[in-house]
Amino acid sequence: MAHATPQGPQLLHGFKRLTRFDKGLGAQLPEAYKKFWREWKLTTPAAVHYVPKTEGFERDELTGVVRPVQDIPIPLIDPPEANDGIWGGEAVIKGFQKRHPQKRRVPHFWIPTLRRSVVHSQVLNEYISMVVTDRTIDQIHDCRGFDHYLLKNLAC
Structure with missing residues (x-):
């Protein structure tokens, strides 16, 4: 009868699973590195190349049939050149084109x-030349500076 005691729910769901940051090196x-690693690996990146649907179901306008929404992200390719600059969440997309209807x-x-x-960079008091995308420049302007862009955006 663990549920009858005050500590019952803690006994069932209170055990913390050990992670790589709980033991050893x-x-x-x-803590700053642990926070950065969690942002980088565990958070899902923002959708840049598509608009995610928030509803679970959608209705077809012509037939009126209700279907579940399959919100599958587009597979992206991160080439090694993406590490040489700041791409702002963009990546290479591989797909197919139908250039002619009968081919x-x-x-x-x-x-x-x-x-x-x-x-x-106002913190370093230097000008830095780098490869960027148009989206990155827009985000830097929205954050009102390169240093604020680095601080406000997630690592993923």
């Missing part, structure tokens, strides 16, 4: 538009 790491579809890669731009 991981326990000695600073076969053709494989196609959609690549974001990359530009070399100069950003200013």
